[in-house]
Amino acid sequence: MSGDAHHDHAHAGHHDHSKQYIKIWAALFVLFLISVFGTLTPWFALTLVIGFGIALVKAYLVVRYFMHVNIEKPVVHYALIAGLALVVLFFAAVSPDVLNHEGSRWTNVAAEAEVQRREAEHAAGGAGHHGAEGAAHEAAPAHEGAPAAEAAPAEHH
Numbered sequence: 001m002s003g004d005a006h007h008d009h010a011h012a013g014h015h016d017h018s019k020q021y022i023k024i025w026a027a028l029f030v031l032f033l034i035s036v037f038g039t040l041t042p043w044f045a046l047t048l049v050i051g052f053g054i055a056l057v058k059a060y061l062v063v064r065y066f067m068h069v070n071i072e073k074p075v076v077h078y079a080l081i082a083g084l085a086l087v088v089l090f091f092a093a094v095s096p097d098v099l100n101h102e103g104s105r106w107t108n109v110a111a112e113a114e115v116q117r118r119e120a121e122h123a124a125g126g127a128g129h130h131g132a133e134g135a136a137h138e139a140a141p142a143h144e145g146a147p148a149a150e151a152a153p154a155e156h157h
Helices: 002-010 018-040 044-066 074-099 109-123 132-139
Strands: none
Touching: 018 044
């Protein structure tokens, strides 16, 4: 009889979480749809902020409910926070170099060329990357002297 009591006590903490998982999956799917269709808006900055906000919420839901971090020991939470802090620190450390076109001892030639190309395109009233002219620019070599990419016919197996 004591074995039955132990068996009952051992399974008392186990619950069927399938309904909760379905709700979380549905929330993730809705957030996915919002992030996909949100790109259709003309407001780039708002789309970017909302997209990253949705990504953070989705990451939180996955980490908390599917990775079960909510039931882990506090040391796991500290490690997670430390890891995220290191990612933010790394981004803050490298973003000034990545976002600038010039430095004290270097120049980002590719970024300068792209800016000049876009300014010339804008001055000429070009269609940008969404028009036929933009497609021609995308197919152009990345820099002078680079071999042009040749389109090979698609082979069906």
